[in-house]
Amino acid sequence: NAGVTQTPKFRVLKTGQSMTLLCAQDMNHEYMYWYRQDPGMGLRLIHYSVGEGTTAKGEVPDGYNVSRLKKQNFLLGLESAAPSQTSVYFCASSYHLRSSYNEQFFGPGTRLTVL
């Protein structure tokens, strides 16, 4: 049981390049999330998904797109990377949304640098 995994762990991009971050979970969770963490800013929600084939915007969605084609995978895309997107990206998943048990399980993170 690997939990939540993220690929890649590190990446350096040039401004304007595109890339996709992959998140996978093996806990059969319905809900998946993408966050970014910046120094002194805590964790901010980018996009989330409440089930296969569904996505929704979070607090800071601009410049990112997501897809949830399979229940176990949640992809985060940057179409044209900008230096402001330099951050650590965390994926998370949770089992139950409408209950008190919406504990989210996090992946190890992807450190992205945009030059």
Added chain:
Amino acid sequence: DQQVKQNSPSLSVQEGRISILNCDYTNSMFDYFLWYKKYPAEGPTFLISISSIKDKNEDGRFTVFLNKSAKHLSLHIVPSQPGDSAVYFCAASMNYGGSQGNLIFGKGTKLSVKP
């Protein structure tokens, strides 16, 4: 406007003593609160949670207290151990509405436990 606030960026405590981490929130609609612990280069891990119908939840050395009238919660670690040194995030959610279940994180408090 920050809905979840951790006003102390850092806290230093001697091993064996009590660590008290504080968190304030502004939205009275929050009904579930969580604490996450994060080590460097790792994803956050769930520590303890509390529902708004309770004022205390205990799990081993960790106790979370909730004061709804003051919109304040605190995490007590007794006794503190060097392995507790990490960044602690407070998070809140509301289980209804358009953003049901999404977690709103504070900026974190870095705890250092000195031997």
